[in-house]
Amino acid sequence: MREFSSPAAGGAPTGGLADSVFDRAEREPGLVLMSRLVDGVWEPVTAARFRDEVLALARGLLTRGVRYGDRVAVMSATRWEWTLFDYALWSVGAIPVPVYPTAAPDQVRWILAETSAVACVVEDEDQAMTVGAVCDALPELTGIWQLDRGCVAQLAADGAGVPDALVHRQRLGVSPDSLASVIYTSGTTGRPKGCLLTHGNFASVADAVLAGWDEVIRDTGGEQPATLLFLPLAHVFGRLTQVAAVRGGIRIGHHAKLASESLLPALAAFRPTFLHAVPYIFEKIHRRAREAAEAAGRLELFEQAERVAVEWSAAWERRAHRTGPGPSPALRLRHAAYERMVYQRVRAVLGGRVRAVMTGGSMLGRELGLFFAGAGMTVYEGYGLTESSAPVTANPPRRPKFGTVGRPLPGSTVAIAEDGEVWVKGPGVFSGYLNHPRCSDEALCRGWLATGDLGELDEDGYLTLTGRKKEVIVTSSGKNLAPAVLEERVRAHPLIAQCLVVGDNRPYLAALITLDPVALAHWLRARGRPPLEVRQALTDPELHQEVQRAVGAANTTVSRAESIRAFRLLPREFSLEEGLLTPSLKIRRTAVAERYAADIEELYAG
Template sequence: MREISVPRLVEPLAAGGLADEVFDRARREPDTVAMSLGGDRPGGVWVPLTAAGFRDEVMGVAKGLLAGGIRFGDRVALMSRTRYEWTLFAFALWTVGARVVPVYPTSSTDQVRWILRDTQVSAVVVEDEGHAMTVAAVCDGLPLFSRIWQLDAGCVEQLVAEGAQVPDEEVHRCRAAVRPEQIAAIVHTSGTTSPQPRGCLLTHRNLAYGTDTLVGGWGEVLTAEDGDRSLLTFLPMAHVCGLMIAVAAVRRGVRLAHQPDMRPGALLPSLASFRPSCVIAVPHVFERIFRQARRRAELGGKAAVFDRAVSVAVRYAEAVERERHGEGTGPGAGLRMQHALYDHTVYARIRAVFGGRARCAVSGGSTLRRRLGLFFAGAGITVYDGYGLTETSGGCAAQPPGAVKFGTVGKPLPGDSLHIAADGEIWVRGDNVFLGYLNDVRASRTALRGGWFGTGDLGFLDDDGYLVITGRKNDLIVTSTGRTVAPLALEERVRDDPLVSQCVVVGDDQPCLAALITLDPAAVAHWRKLTGQGGGDGEDTALRAMVQRAVVRANSGVSPAESIRAFHILPAEFTVGGGLLTPSFKVRRGAVVEAFAAEIEAMYAAPRPSGGSASLV
């Protein structure tokens, strides 16, 4: 199968903009809870904010923006972690017809300078003094720039006070002038290959269509057994997925809470107290939850029990999957009994991590590994994996409700078409596809071909029309022997080992493949506790042996010519702040290869074990 289309589920936005729903909903159901505030703080209690209350706060900030000189069509940057005020400012800006420019709060000074100059912003909203200093250091050369508002310095209250004398009618005149085809956000890609992020022009229609389609078609995924729809958003709101969550919640009546810290010590208590009806995350989060659960079991002397429970969950979910696709009769009596036993002893604890009420989750940003998806499904949390890019307003494919096929990213969203080009590249067409790149006509023409957007990703459609991602075009490795290798699958096999955090396979113009590997610090500390290792050469040798076994296992699934022949263990994980990961935790391959060029050269120059390297020849 080379191409597939799915009929529309909703109609594209015909009039107005994203902010209209704030006011419409407040008229229809003013007392419905729209937001939950404050519970992200230690010991905090979630305080409800009604639809009417949210409208009033949006109106207050919108009036302050007008009083502060923001005008229709202006570009205003938002540089903050995921918090309520981000959503508040976004909808206030859309209310007055301004354009949102998200900026990652972890961005370097050079990245901030590039984005602000690329967009020529009129003002910036920052979270704290550190961000304000970063902006102040780069605002020269911005002729339209006039204001910095700081959240932690009380800028919301300041704006509301400044705008108190602005008539409501002035705000409504601006809102009435917004059209669906106008730009709502300029979202810069966090791409793994381009030297500078590109600003994607996303319209009100793009964002509304994508979110309306997802919530309209996947409403049952978002709904708990008691009928509640609620989301705790913790993904960066500068990422298109985080932006999409906020838009979807406001437009489709999903109660929304914010958590600015994705670290387990902050995130897990918030999940437990808020108890969302569904969890939306990236694969990194699901992997961390699984690994942490296994480490706890191992420390309690129950690793064997946990591993048996994992095996049962995977086999149970596979049987259910085959039955739903008409290929089997479902789990047998024996398997059902085993599954029921572990449901009380293991799976219930996994569900409790998500707050205890969610039975579904959504994963995006990169592909969730099949076995991990099967485990969570067997444990009672069905993870709906999806696929999308900034250029497609977040989503363009997702697992159909009730018909998940793990290891794929599902079928096209209703209204979208997917095409597999001759070279394996995935093309997308639909109302969620962006207008083009800001200030880059050539790149826009290259990416948009007769209505189709070339994603740069490689994949195929299986016989049932499900999309499987196999890698990136720019990631293909061509060895000196002329063999072309897509490294993604091999890297994921190495990462199946609990000790391994990240793996980057290299080998361009080299006779064989090699790998740069980082270790999970928590897993290493856990391993030390179990083995009694105290550091030194003995520990280094033992760790290398463990990693070598992981590489050998990964190699068993490929031909000798496609196997990893040498590896190097790096001293620390790749990080977003270090520029080696995107904010959605995808590896910036080019940056890694550049940063560790000496280590790569050493692996090929001296393939025998030395330091952190080991030869598998």
């Protein structure tokens, strides 16, 4: 087993996660810890004010019967009240259980029953009705608190007579080994399982990120670092971002939606200095920037600037790893020429102040990473799971290798098993699955977590992911193929939104492909053609030729046995609402294969 470790950056955490709120308020009461959007204006919230609000809500929770060790579900989009509830629950030793706001009634019933939740925080009337529809099967559920009906203020008023000392007594009983949250996996391969994550898990990973990437996070010209939290707080990556921001004194704002049409204006208004995001965001930004340039008659300029950005970043990458001298004088001049015309405008999409981003959740193409770095925003790709409390690897500051997911975080180890599976070890690794001892034993072995992902480690300890162990396709000829990299290459084409490669027990690989409706409309306009709905465009010969070119370009990087021989364009994108995506936007392969079984059969007919 080949392995690589990074030494720990500091001592082990002490106490519970809520302690950071009270410690920060004691040391820097006037530090702006959060910004809340009130009537279109970002209102500052100091460390002292946040502590007081956490304390008030914690007193109210005690009044309503929430006790040390109780589980309380939170079902909501990302908003500041979620953060408030997290820290109030942690202050009394209770355990938040995140639930995605899009969860179906059966999923809600399963999670609340398995965790024995005593209460559930919901966002609106629809979610309250979802929980209400299944509460007959939940005898331990005694309360449903609705954010849009002012439950925070009501709980705080109820607890006005509770002494602060009672909250502190509960809080000081929390240790790093205490359970902090039960977070359910995305369920790409079956029913989601609840991961048991401790206060020490979250604190250790957050502190490793803050220590290892401090120079990047605080590279703000003397201003306080700020980040807009738009990842779902029901997902471990969003949760870790929240914990790291509070522990690091980073100002955070909240935004509820990942959709680019609402997210990009919010980023422009908030103007973060540092972000945690998923590759989807950068794919959308790049596509829209290209489309805007083409619409303005400046596509050739954009493509030239894109090539220069990639060359520039690749030259700096070689210099960082001592395999090259860095950008030549001529390349420096060309790069400088495009700064105002192109790169500055790309950065403005994220508010103009972002210089670095940590991303994970799916693959970010190497070329895309090089482009954004050349445009002045380095995207540090990382890798982690719910079971590892989010990142366990990330590209290090100033020395990224684009196309990899970086090296182990401080205090963590990564190994490659004989069959190519990635194994990880570190302080973020969970203690097991709730009520699933057999699955816990399968995942954990002498401190190692078997991730189910396939990968390779280079001589410098950088990890490259090659696919999922359970997603390996075995063709009828016995050829084993991991589809993830090929799918990513097809998706690099601006028209293509999603690609799912199929071929298990078949003679060759084929693909189901969905189109980006905005990109399609732009593509038609650029050719002087009238608009078409996606469904109408599926039979268009010119469009088929364009997609065929994208598939052919991807096929040039693999052998014939690994190439896509046929594809089918689908009338709409895979969606969360149809159950074809996980809440973190990963494709549910089995669900898609079942939904489009007839299309797959036609791909192999004859």
